[in-house]
Amino acid sequence: MNIVNLNENSAVYTSNTYLLTGEWKTMDDVNTIIDVGRDAQIIGKINKAATGVGKQRIDQIILTHNHYDHATLTLQIKKRFFNPVVYAFSATTEGVDRILKNGDTLRIADRMFEIIHTPGHSSDSICLYCPQDEVLFAGDTPLVIQSSDSTYEPEFIAALKYIVSKKIKSIYFGHGPPLLERCEETLLLSYRNSLDSI
Secondary structure, eight states: OEEEETTTTOSSSOOOOEEEEOSSOOTTOBOEEEOOOSOTTHHHHHHHSOOOTTSOSOSEEEOSOOOHHHHTTHHHHHHHTTOOEEEESOSOSTTOOEEOOTTOEEEEBTEEEEEEEOTTSSTTOEEEEETTTTEEEEETOOOOOOOSOSOOOHHHHHHHHHHHTSOOSEEEESSSOOBOSSHHHHHHHHHHHHHHTO
16 A cells, blocks of 8 residues: 655645555555645646556545545545545535445555544544554544643543554554654553543
């Protein structure tokens, strides 16, 4: 699986926008964008990306939640790239085609991912977990909790406990660089701090 952050050097306030393609870019691979963001410069980058011969450049879009910095370009991307299917946990964003549920599995690029509902940052926040590569896409879910100063809802703490049970080598956030080392240790500390906040 290939992961490219299309908004890595954006000049405007936007979320990260991840383009996921299969390692060999076969016809069975599902070219996917996780969070479209709000910087239209990604359109040019998608057009230049290696997404496979004879394939749609974008097959599907997955929104980690409905905040404007993650979802603004949804309709524009749908129009430009032949109506890819848009998935989200909530139908509140215009253009969403299919509603995800906690525990759903979805093919992304050449891998299978699990949808984990993580209410906390927003009621419709999700994470996407790939057990094969031990990768987690977090959106804006607060997974790095360094103190017990804040309070968290029981539903979020339960979701965090579930995430801690997974093997995770890398975490891709909605903003900023990915965490590529000591992920499980970081998540366990975050879980303990969330419990201390109760």
